[in-house]
Amino acid sequence: MSQIVWIARHANRLDFVNPDWFLTAQRRYDPPLSDDGIVQTKQLARRLQGEKIAHIFASPFLRTVQTANAVAEVLDLPIKLETGLSEWLNPAWMTEEPERLSTPALKELFPRIDTSYTAQIAAKYPETHEQVRARSGQTARCLAADFFPDHILLVAHGASVLGAAMGLVGEIAKTEVKASLCSLVKVVRHNPEWLLELKGDTSHLSEIEEVIRFA
Template identity: 80%
Template sequence: MSQIVWIARHANRLDFVNPDWFLTAERRYDPPLSNDGFVQASQLAQRLKREKISHIFASPFLRTVQTAHAVAEVLDLPIYLETGLSEWLNPDWMTEEPKKHSLAELFKLFPRIDISYTPRIAAKYPETKHQVRQRSGQTARCLVQECSPDNILMVAHGASVLGAAMGLVGDIAISEVKASLCSLVKVVRQEGQWLLELKGDTSHLTNVEEVVRFN
């Protein structure tokens, strides 16, 4: 029985466009989307409009929720916030555990969030590259098993997109997947084997980043 897993990275973030935002932000490690990021999220939604996706999971960071919300609006689906898809909690990028909006605050902004959902995998600061890959890979395997045979979308971050793909197809994803902003990875299960069909597709975007940034 086949199953399709879509893995999307969030769209462009405000601090990539305006680095000074970070200096005065209340939640400096949880930036929102930039103006062009909202355009990218809308283009991602249109790309997935005709796909038979049954469930949407998103990292609880604001930029991933905003990206997932654009898709959820078009597909008329709820959003499940899964901490296992979180940003790499890298101490070289973050001097402390990132402050994020509470579930109640996010639900007020995005009522498509299913507040009854319990995250399956935790993310703990600080973590190594190996730990983020292990964590996001475990999350991907858990979600596809629970949702099988339904098709799902996971909206994550550069490192957790790669880790989720690795969790399904193995280490080949390290050299194959290019997780640029708002890109799409597509993994298909056929006869018990996961196959990588899209490795970071950006054909739905009018603006694509030239250099992939993970932090």
């Protein structure tokens, strides 16, 4: 059976809905999901139900963990925190390395987090566009190889969704993949080749963004 790697971007984030949140937030670069984002996560979970996913990997940012948790609840799976899927640590967006909740703090909020898992790839602030694509691509290749032949889900951010897809299918992802909020990319291994089957599908969502937003 061919391996399938699903790659999802997190759902809508609170600071996209309420930009003023950023002004007083304790962790300004780690916003939670918005109310409509929570709805999107449930729609994503319903879409992936029955897809025989065996492992869920998520960026350790709050919005990606929230998105992954909705799927994990429906699929009855643990969540493995993988820093290689992190947000683009872009100094033009972030004046400092982003502060995040610790793994123990996340575990208290989301008991499905598997604290025995060790992240495979690091993400280091600051990084260029080329660097985020390289490390998220390396992450996708590493996880697919280590957990083959199981189907896996990667929950990431706009830049790392694209980078992960590029890591498997190459440069074609740069023009084909549209990483809108809570969208799905589907990559299928037909040895030795990876083929792009979904390029940012949003058919599971009741509302989609007209313009793709990034931080």
